[in-house]
Amino acid sequence: MxxxxxxxxxxxxxxxxxxxxxxxxxxxxxxxxxxxxxxxxxxxxxxxxxxxxxxxxxxxxxxxxxxxxxxxxxxxxxxxxxxxxxxxxxxxxxxxxxxxxxxxxxxxxxxxxxxxxxxxxxxxxxxxxxxxxxxxxxxxxxxxxxxxxxxxxxxxxxxxxxxxxxxxxxxxxxxxxxxxxxxxxxxxxxxxxxxxxxxxxxxxxxxxxxxxxxxxxxxxxxxxxxxxxxxxxxxxxxxxxxxxxxxxxxxxxxxxxxxxxxxxxxxxxxxxxxxxxxxxxxxxxxxxxxxxxxxxxxxxxxxxxxxxxxxxxxxxxxxxxxxxxxxxxxxxxxxQDPPFHPSIPPSLSHDQPIFPVIQRGDLLLYHPYDSFGPVITFLQQAATDPDVLAIKMTLYRVGSNSPIVDALMEARENGKQVTALIELKARFDEENNIGWARALERAGVHVVYGLVGIKVHAKVCLVVRREKQGIVRYIHLGTGNYNAGTSRVYTDIGLMTASTEIGADISDLFNFLTGYARITSYRKLLVAPVTIRDGILQRIEREIVRHQEHGDGYIAFKMNALVDRACILALYRASQAGVRIDLQVRGICCLRPGLPGISETITVTSIVGRFLEHARMYYFRNGGDEEVLVGSADLMPRNLDRRVEILFPIQDKRLLAVIVEDILMVHLRDTAKARKLLPDGTYCRVLPEDGDTPFDTQQWMIDHRGQWYPLIEKDEVLQTFSPLSVPPLTGTGSVRIKGKGKR
Missing domain, CATH: 3.30.1840.10 (Polyphosphate kinase middle domain)
Known part of the structure; x- marks a missing residue:
């Protein structure tokens, strides 16, 4: 060994x-x-x-x-x-x-x-x-x-x-x-x-x-x-x-x-x-x-x-x-596929002001099962709210006829300070982004074109609002572009929060993007090219140490691509230590699972289905003190070294449980569209056990979209979820709905 x-x-x-x-x-x-x-x-x-x-x-x-x-x-x-x-x-x-x-x-x-x-x-x-x-x-x-x-x-x-x-x-x-x-x-x-x-x-x-x-x-x-x-x-x-x-x-x-x-x-x-x-x-x-x-x-x-x-x-x-x-x-x-109507959190379903809702607690959106409408509402209300002072936003792939860009222009017309960082180097979207950059400049928006030698791929919007207790920062962070069109076919996670520490981090990030700030660490965020690789490696090592001491190490990642050599070698070390690792990598995966003595505890699957799996989630069991990082970065050298990316923690324990139990682990149970990567580089379909119906994750998400909102918004406590109890990929594919047994 x-x-x-x-x-x-x-x-x-x-x-x-x-x-x-x-x-x-x-x-x-x-x-x-x-x-x-x-x-x-x-x-x-x-x-x-x-x-x-x-x-x-x-x-x-x-x-x-x-x-x-x-x-x-x-x-x-x-x-x-x-x-x-x-x-x-x-x-x-x-x-x-x-x-x-x-x-x-x-x-x-x-x-x-x-x-x-x-x-x-x-x-x-x-x-x-x-x-x-x-x-x-x-x-x-x-x-x-x-x-x-x-x-x-x-x-x-x-x-x-x-x-x-x-x-x-x-x-x-x-x-x-x-x-x-x-x-x-x-x-x-x-x-x-x-x-x-x-x-x-x-x-x-x-x-x-x-x-x-x-x-x-x-x-x-x-x-x-x-x-x-x-x-x-x-x-x-x-x-x-x-x-x-x-x-x-x-x-x-x-x-x-x-x-x-x-x-x-x-x-x-x-x-x-x-x-x-x-x-x-x-x-x-x-x-x-x-x-x-x-x-x-x-x-x-x-x-x-x-x-x-x-x-x-x-x-x-x-x-x-x-x-x-x-x-x-x-x-x-x-x-064609049957149409479906994305859900909207009950707290946002009556067109009431969105900022008090975010102030009461973080909001989680999982597109396309959840509507992209609240993100647009967030910008539109910021554009017209007299207490909003400033909006800062990154734009990578915007799309045509963008309500997001319209809201930024309206905000500037209403006297807000508006800054938009438009990544002109977004491949095959350069012409579209140049057009939007010029239109925003004509409207009086402060437009930043990106950084020399590096792409800005992070998805973040900051709204600065004056309230009775002082200045409050409202933030939207996501794994996908601010594009209403692709939000209907890409699976992406979005978080709305008024977290003081995350807000301070985002302010620092924009100061780096638009000015001359040189920041080497952040309070809550991991930011590439500064801290993401080291942050992931340190957490993998933490799981290795935990497993060596208690035998319960577990890691689960969901991403678009896994290429980075250092991260792959770290996952091999974790597997050698006995840590169980589930990776769901939609596209490129350079890691070889199932190698004797090297990656025996690693399983790699891929889902290709009706929607493009686009969200990135990095889960560490951490001895029960679970940690989930979500964001724009895949584990690839280009993302970690040549792009500005962010991974943000899910701090609300209820939302963390939703991401782990009702999103990440559900995807790992797919027996309809999932393929398993074999040690020789080929993929085979993951099939249900004899007599079981194939479990289609994306269809399950359509059928149960938004089912966690009533629990979260009523402050109900979710059942404790142990990822070690998840059945193997070749298992029954049955899925537990909170309080309702298996389905």
Whole structure:
């Protein structure tokens, strides 16, 4: 057995760093992400989901993969091109990672296409949602669509020739194109490229059904043809006097990882705006080509884009499945998940002033099961309350038509001091955030763009109010963005509190973010990049010592990703000491559970379901003096070293019991959507025992949303909960409701 080190503050090696023995302790980050996206694909393959929800998962799988290539694969290709010897803890080279990524993705892409063509598309047609090939349409329908094409789409199109007098055309990032072969009576075969204007027209062009087609139940018939199919069928209008031989769809993915020279930029906003243009023109990292494309065309594209053949992925149509998300938004309730209405705490259900409610006791919200409305109300009331003096807030991903931003503008109009820290470097939201920053500045809000060399990812809002007893700070802290849209599909925890100590910490944090304060410790908060890693490591070590003395050590974490080497090694030390550890990691997990003598007491599960599991919770049993930290940070080097993050304690024992008993432990009991990570890196479904009904955590949360509020608001004492009594993941999946036995 490996002897654990006692140096908890640094997560020092209990075996030599970089050795073969240590590398065997870690999964590769990129391959772990691919395993996560595979679980997304499994949801599309799951025929128990309503049909349009399966379409949604197919689109999410594709969207995730686009971003993975633009950022992660692009980074590996850069390392390979620049011959940088930089290896992750698992020891894989960039070359070996790229090869393994391709080997894993090819069968997944086959599954995606098979799912679409063999299952989803036929079932859509049976449900009245038809995606036709242009060639299968009647002559009258073709004539009608051709007239529409000539009238609306044709004027926008610009075919670009490629020959001795025309250079190979530039192909922008994620643009859908046609590679066109035409026959010129004088010149012979010629090549042209045509960009499909997906941004100007929907990817699926809808048209009216034939008169003899009956209407289906639940929302009527829908008939579509792919935009590229419509264009390809009418290319003769673009090449008069020539014969169009064939047209093949393809798409190029480019490096979109912005490299901003912040230290050299005189203005951060201008630097980011200039860097955003590089996404369109970054180096190619992937080409998706129609499977029917002749090898000669593939070779020509490879040669002129300067890429290697293994960067080509041959696919069946439709290329760019992310665009199929538009189908998920159809008004077809019969093909979608049943809607539900989020709950609101009874104390907030009658539009009374929110500040006295928070003053009486902390408020806990668990979205989307609890409404995001109270957060908006918190800002709206602060904007109009004459006793509110100031509002300070961080904004990472805001979304469009934001009521949060509207409230900040209204607050400034009403004479409040308003400060908004908008993280301009929030990836793929830079343009949106720049727009909001300018709008807030025009309204007179003090706008801070973020910090040089570091992203501000913390989710916090501070309201300063004058009351009879003096100045009171009201705070909202959360695990998710201030985005009303994503709050309906992301699971996130929010806390509203008037805690004096937390309020003082938040004031210090904003002084650091907006001024020159250098703070190395906080009263209640853990803050990255200063104290989160050390705080987590110290608590793990505390649990080790407790277990060595009393044998009751227990740790349970729920997060999006576990990558940080020091934290993983600390969890291994805890497991070696006998501490039982339950980890629920939705996405990337580089820790290997179940290794003999190293991680035998560690269980890792992942839930991928209707909602995106986004909350981060860190629970330490601590001999019965339980501690729960909640916040914005995953255990990844980027979060702990290169972002401003916060973890906040749940101080109200009643709320702590709710988080532990009714949220964290309930998720650990899932036997419907949970997958268990095995020592070899594969995942298997967690199943109920024979005869038991699968327990779906997310559905349970929908059915029992807000059931703890009456107990909390009446100051009733919750039953003591011991996590050691939780049944194993392969157990019955039964869940105890307070005072009502098991269900």
């Amino acid at each position: 490996i002897t654990p080190s006692q140096q908890q503050s640094t997560g020092s090696e209990f075996i030599s760093e970089g050795s073969d023995e240590e590398r065997a302790l870690f999964f590769n980050r990129e391959l772990s992400w691919i395993a996560f996206n595979r679980r997304v694909l499994e949801e599309a393959l799951d025929q128990t989901h309503p049909l349009l929800e399966r379409v949604k998962f197919l689109a999410i799988f594709a969207t995730n993969l686009d971003e993975f290539f633009m950022i992660r694969v692009a980074g590996l290709q850069r390392l390979l091109h620049e011959r940088v010897v930089e290896r992750p803890p698992d020891g894989m080279t960039a070359f070996s990672q790229l090869n393994e990524i391709r080997a894993l993705l090819l069968p997944q892409l086959m599954e995606q296409m098979d799912c679409w063509h063999q299952q989803v598309k036929p079932q859509l047609a049976a449900s009245g949602i038809h995606i036709h090939s242009y060639s299968s349409l009647s002559s009258d329908r073709k004539e009608s669509l051709r007239a529409m094409f000539e009238r609306e789409i044709f004027p926008v199109l610009t075919p670009l020739a490629f020959d001795t007098s025309h250079p190979f055309p530039f192909i922008s990032n994620l643009s859908l194109n046609l590679a066109i072969l035409v026959e010129d009576p004088e010149e012979g075969d010629c090549f042209a490229r045509l960009k499909i204007p997906v941004g100007l027209f929907p990817r699926l062009i809808e048209f009216r059904a034939e008169k003899n087609v009956t209407q289906s139940l639940g929302g009527g018939e829908h008939h579509y043809v792919l935009l590229e199919d419509l264009i390809a069928a009418n290319l003769d209008l673009l090449f008069p006097g020539l014969r169009v031989v064939a047209a093949y769809p393809f798409r190029v993915t480019r490096n979109a990882d912005l490299e901003i020279e912040e230290d050299e930029a005189s203005d951060l906003m201008t630097a980011i705006e200039e860097s955003m243009e590089m996404r369109r023109v970054g180096s190619p990292v992937r080409i998706e080509m129609d499977r029917r494309t002749p090898e000669a065309i593939c070779s020509m594209v490879v040669r002129h884009l300067g890429i290697s053949p293994d960067m080509i992925y041959r696919l069946d149509e439709p290329i760019g499945m992310a665009d199929m998300m538009m189908l998920a938004g159809l008004n077809r309730p019969d093909l």
